[in-house]
Amino acid sequence: MSTQDPAHRPRPPFPPFTAETALQKVRAAEDAWNSRDPERVALGYTEDSEWRNRDVFLSGRAEIVDFLRGKWEYELDYRLRKELWAFTDNRIAVRFEYEWRNDEDRWFRSYGNENWEFDEHGLMRRRYASINDFPIAPDERRIAI
Template sequence: MSRPPLPPFTEGSAREKVRLAEDGWNSRDPAKVALAYTEDTVWRNRVEFPRSRAEAQAFLERKWAKELDYRLIKELWAFTGDRIAVRFAYEYHDDSGTWFRAHGNENWEFAPDGLMRHRHASINEHPIKEEDRKFRWPLGRRPDDHPGLSDLGL
């Protein structure tokens, strides 16, 4: 299986890879999203350390069962060869209705077939008021005309 765009990345292909990752995560489909990672993918996500595609999928199932109405924006920060760095923010609410905004950075390393081999994420979050939400598009893919992180001042 191949997952274009493939490394080595150009600015254009890195931006495309970031948008494809954002679109996948905004689908909130753990099985679909997990297919973007190698079978032996290695993650660091807060205090969890998935060590395979199956563990990554299980992580995503738990995540989106708790993080309701999840909406994400990713933005390219840097790239070289087979690596991409992104910054991101996402909003969600928990089962009590409290809204949160999470901010973070990810470092990605890709296999030659374009599947992600390593994903290292650093994330901070804080509660927000419903009226302070900035990500209000219908669930699913962020519309092309919706502002990105820099445009939103995030």
């Protein structure tokens, strides 16, 4: 794996995970997603990464980038918080919530769980997300932009 090309750079920490390194992975994912930069987010995944996001199934970085572009065109002012739920050798489970508004200025809080599986280079090869949306009033927001 080349360390020069960002698309092929290993992403420490590597499995097997400890409580400390699993939490580092969670924070790195949270930071990347809060950047709302689809290319940056996609670099944390293997070239052939498999996703389930709600009822959408994706395969590979190109599909991930396209999906995230559309997501953040619709989910405006997106802001995410992730919490480590559990971990094992090369897997991490998180719970999360994020807030966003649509183009009609209606706010939502989305709740969910993700199951992650990593390769030996610290790249996520599988991401399975279950997500539910809950409408909120602007004054009910908890996550600052």
